[in-house]
Amino acid sequence: DLANRMAERGADLVKALFKMGMPVTLTQTIDQDTAELLVTEFGHRITRVSESDVDIDTSIDVDADETLQPRPPVVTIMGHVDHGKTSLLDAIRGANVVSGEAGGITQHIGAYQVALPDKSKVTFLDTPGHEAFTEMRARGANVTDIVILVVAADDGLKPQTIEAINHTKAAGVPMIVAINKIDKPEAKPQKVREELLQHEIIVEDMGGEVQDVEVSAKNGTNLDKLLEAIQLQAEILELKANPDRSAEGTVVEAKLDKGRGPLATVLVQRGTLRVGDVIVVGAASGKVRAMLNDKGQQVKEAGPSVPVEVLGLGAVPAAGDQLTVVENEARAREVAAYRQGVLDKKRTTSAPVTLENMFATHASTTKELPLVIKADVQGSVEAIVSALNKLSTDEIRVRVLHSGVGAITESDVTLAASTGAPIIGFNVRPNSKAREVADRNKVEFRYYDVIYHLTDWVKGAMAGELGPEI
Numbered sequence: 001d002l003a004n005r006m007a008e009r010g011a012d013l014v015k016a017l018f019k020m021g022m023p024v025t026l027t028q029t030i031d032q033d034t035a036e037l038l039v040t041e042f043g044h045r046i047t048r049v050s051e052s053d054v055d056i057d058t059s060i061d062v063d064a065d066e067t068l069q070p071r072p073p074v075v076t077i078m079g080h081v082d083h084g085k086t087s088l089l090d091a092i093r094g095a096n097v098v099s100g101e102a103g104g105i106t107q108h109i110g111a112y113q114v115a116l117p118d119k120s121k122v123t124f125l126d127t128p129g130h131e132a133f134t135e136m137r138a139r140g141a142n143v144t145d146i147v148i149l150v151v152a153a154d155d156g157l158k159p160q161t162i163e164a165i166n167h168t169k170a171a172g173v174p175m176i177v178a179i180n181k182i183d184k185p186e187a188k189p190q191k192v193r194e195e196l197l198q199h200e201i202i203v204e205d206m207g208g209e210v211q212d213v214e215v216s217a218k219n220g221t222n223l224d225k226l227l228e229a230i231q232l233q234a235e236i237l238e239l240k241a242n243p244d245r246s247a248e249g250t251v252v253e254a255k256l257d258k259g260r261g262p263l264a265t266v267l268v269q270r271g272t273l274r275v276g277d278v279i280v281v282g283a284a285s286g287k288v289r290a291m292l293n294d295k296g297q298q299v300k301e302a303g304p305s306v307p308v309e310v311l312g313l314g315a316v317p318a319a320g321d322q323l324t325v326v327e328n329e330a331r332a333r334e335v336a337a338y339r340q341g342v343l344d345k346k347r348t349t350s351a352p353v354t355l356e357n358m359f360a361t362h363a364s365t366t367k368e369l370p371l372v373i374k375a376d377v378q379g380s381v382e383a384i385v386s387a388l389n390k391l392s393t394d395e396i397r398v399r400v401l402h403s404g405v406g407a408i409t410e411s412d413v414t415l416a417a418s419t420g421a422p423i424i425g426f427n428v429r430p431n432s433k434a435r436e437v438a439d440r441n442k443v444e445f446r447y448y449d450v451i452y453h454l455t456d457w458v459k460g461a462m463a464g465e466l467g468p469e470i
């Protein structure tokens with residue numbers, strides 16, 4: 001790669017490295033210092049594209065407190081299929097349009113904003129379901145501030161409801177429960193509250209802190225109450241961002257349009273994105289030619305928490321990709337090429353998520369061992385989870401992120417990938433889609449058919465990790 005960029009022969013570089021006392025092969029990766037030396041040796045100029053320039057590392061580049069201003073909350077709706085996620089999204093949006101907020105025609109761009117009575121706004125991500133949520137999180141993009149968990153009052157908690165609860169907990173995102181379909185005569189909202197208790201979701205009605213609102217997406221009942229709940233939760237979170245800086249954001253949806261080329265809906269997270277800005281999005285670069293809001297209207301700028309469809313990219317990015325504004329187009333191409341290189345490298349060399357390196361990534365205060373458990377029957381699930389919970393000690397805690405009956409699915413894998421957990425299959429195996437996603441994200445599967453073999457392995461891993469320190 002380096003030889004290519006210098007337009008030199010690879011063999012000449014290898015020869016030069018040999019002379020420097022470094023016996024390397026043509027495809028071997030060399031460190032940065034050696035690379036710099038080599039480049040100078042060949043009489044070339046070094047343009048350094050450093051990590052800190054291209055990676056959005058908020059821990060380094062923090063906005064000063066006095067630059068921060070309140071921003072709208074970003075909300076994702078999750079829940080079981082047919083419980084009314086889409087209906088609720090439509091109803092909230094529809095009610096808002098009717099209330100006279102907007103001109104223009106509703107456009108589906110992957111996210112939309114509604115105005116509250118006090119003129120503040122709420123941003124909804126328009127792709128319901130936890131696949132999108134976890135897939136983004138697995139890529140390091142945490143855009144959701146609040147999750148609305150939709151539960152149909154005539155159906156109660158179902159497998160995907162429980163998955164959504166576990167995904168939300170793993171992400172540490174606060175939740176509001178929308179008990180939907182209360183217009184139905186067979187609706188039993190109180191039963192939903194009781195079922196939630198079993199998953200440690202204690203709603204206000206039951207003396208807890210999780211807000212719950214009975215709604216009917218069909219009749220538009222209590223949508224205002226739901227928005228109030230969001231507003232209250234947002235106030236508690238004190239969401240802020242600096243609007244006066246170059247923009248950074250995350251792609252929530254992208255596609256190729258026949259006439260207009262690559263389109264990406266970007267949720268701005270800080271700064272203000274403007275028409276004319278030179279941008280890098282994932283490994284694609286370009287210049288913002290035009291921006292459209294969720295009503296299909298052209299806008300000149302978009303601040304924090306505002307979703308806009310961006311025209312002018314050279315390629316179609318992926319959901320979860322980061323947008324960064326850079327000084328000029330040469331720089332954009334450089335950063336894009338660098339990111340492509342990092343991506344390629346990651347694909348071939350990134351350490352798989354295994355127990356051994358998982359502890360490192362979770363080395364916070366008390367060590368935690370996150371696990372996802374799937375088994376063939378409910379009895380086994382319960383026996384395994386209870387056996388694992390007993391293994392927790394003061395130093396290290398076993399944390400079952402999700403457990404359930406049935407084959408290992410894509411959703412299990414995305415949850416595992418976003419938290420670095422291995423997946424344990426007890427008499428079950430992953431389906432092909434799950435296998436594929438696991439392969440991409442280097443998620444480890446472990447299969448057992450005897451419970452004490454499983455617990456022995458977990459014990460061994462825990463002891464191995466703590467051993468040297470005791």
Ligand code: GDP
Binds near residue numbers: 080082088182183184
């Ligand atoms: P999703 O799969 O969670 O997005 O669910 P949908 O929004 O597609 O809704 C599934 C079905 O439930 C549709 O037939 C809706 O018309 C119906 N539905 C959604 N909300 C309500 C509601 O509040 N009351 C009643 N009676 N039906 C609803």
